[in-house]
Amino acid sequence: MSDYVLNVNGAKLKVSALADETLLSVLRNRLDLTGTKYGCGEGECGACTVLMDGAAVHACQTLVADAVGKQITTIEGLEQNGKLTAVQQAFLDVGAFQCAYCTSGMIMRATVLLHELPNPTEAQIRTRMNGNICRCGTYPRIVQAVQQASHSMAKGGAR
Ligand code: FES
Ligand code: FES
Structure with a gap:
């Protein structure tokens, strides 16, 4: 085991982990941040998507x-002072999930998408979200939620 200091959701956290341990394992099993999900473990489903210096990465493919x-x-770090981000609120408003296993990864990916492309077309949303898989097939609502978040960010300056 080695000691690492990670900056997670604005806090410096000290953690002991194995040298070959993934960020996903550390977040979930050592820091109790279980909003980030383990899906395939192979970089194929996007369930484990987190932001690293603002870019979306697969935590299952990232060594601690x-x-x-x-x-x-992580998903736990988006809400601030009890206020959800525009993307989180839109997923709730639209009901863009069934089991919600994919949802935190979808929200993290959509957050980056709207940061880079504030007014995406439907085709751009589908292309950019392509690496995130929803086994429940709620893709139409996920696209709708991203569009709603884009509109509310443009209107009210919501995060
Ligand atoms: S669990 Fe990381 S991409 Fe599937
Ligand atoms: S809502 Fe079930 S996997 Fe997406």
Whole structure:
């Protein structure tokens, strides 16, 4: 075991982990941040998507050592002062989930998408969200939620 200091959701957290342990394992099993999900474990489903220095990464494919010195944001870190982000609110409003296993990864991916492309077309949403899989097939509502978040961010300056 080695000690690492991670910056997660704005807090510096000390954690002991194995050298070959993934960021996903550390978040879920050592830091109790279970909003990030384990799906395939192979970089294919997007359930484990988190932000690292603002970019979407697969936590299951990221070694804990590679996360040191980076700003990591998980689903738990999006809401601030009790206020959901526009993307979170839109997923709730539209009901863009059934079992919700994919939802945190979808929200993290959509957050990056709207940061880079504030007014995406439907085709751009589908392309950018393509690496995130929803086994319940709620894709039409996920697209709708991203569109709603885009509109509310444009209107009210919501995050
Ligand atoms: S669990 Fe990481 S991409 Fe599927
Ligand atoms: S809502 Fe069930 S996997 Fe997407």
